[in-house]
Amino acid sequence: MKIDKLLEQYVLSHIVEERPLMARLFRETQLRMVNGRMCSGHLQGSLLTLISKLIRPSLILEIGTYTGYSALCLAEGLVEGGMLHTIEINDELESLASSFFEESGLRGRIIQHIGDAESVVPTLDNDFDLVFIDADKRKYLTHYQLIFPKVAQGGIIIADNTLWAGKVVQKVAPTDEQTLEILKFNDFVRNDPRVETFIIPVRDGITIMRKVSE
Ligand SMILES: C[S@@+](CC[C@H](N)C(=O)[O-])C[C@H]1O[C@@H](n2cnc3c(N)ncnc32)[C@H](O)[C@@H]1O
Secondary structure (H helix, E strand, O other): OOOOHHHHHHHHOOOOOOHHHHHHHHHHHHHOOOOOHHHHHHHHHHHHHHHHHHHOOOOOOOOOOOHHHHHHHHHHOOOOOOOOEEEEEEEEHHHHHHHHHHHOOOOHHHHEEEOOHHHHHOOOOOEEEEEEOOOOOOOHHHHHHHHHHHHEEEEEEEEEEOOOOHHHOOOOOOOOHHHHHHHHHHHHOOOOOOOOEEEOOOOOEEEEEOOOOO
């Protein structure tokens, strides 16, 4: 076992416990989905919950619902009456995520959109306090540009998988579109004067940006 795996286990045994519903959602995702590893899971999920609770957002936007794990983590921080919009392109995932939203008691605060983020985001005219980008890695910069005008001043944008299993510091094949786009995204936000950027090297890398200007 590598030392970082040991440390991850140590961290997991010294942070808030995963709620039984979330553990069940994670298990069902692993059993029913081919790419179960795409699910945030407890380590990242509890960090998302903490960030959301610190921000206390009124409006959250998520791109990439998948089975709903991260949506439920983020929704925990909503203020009374707050809403989370989550977008998923694959309609086969709708009912699984929806059943867990129902069970969580947060159904009334979560609006599920089925469709391509590029078609759905322009229909949303809200000022989001918190945005989580976690869909197609080849579209990260597109999604960032798309959501940016809809983020409130001082709002937080989080992007997942920005260290991309360490591929960002390895030799990249010219055909590896996902890594090339992540590299482009990381360079772009680092140099974007409209945001303050930090990368948390947890799990697959989580970039946190604070919008400081239009
Ligand atoms: C990594 S998974 C999301 C995981 C989830 N956020 C979590 O942490 O549990 C990415 C999801 O984005 C969806 N997706 C990919 N391209 C999309 C697009 N253009 N618009 C909306 N959803 C998209 C995929 O179908 C997939 O379910």
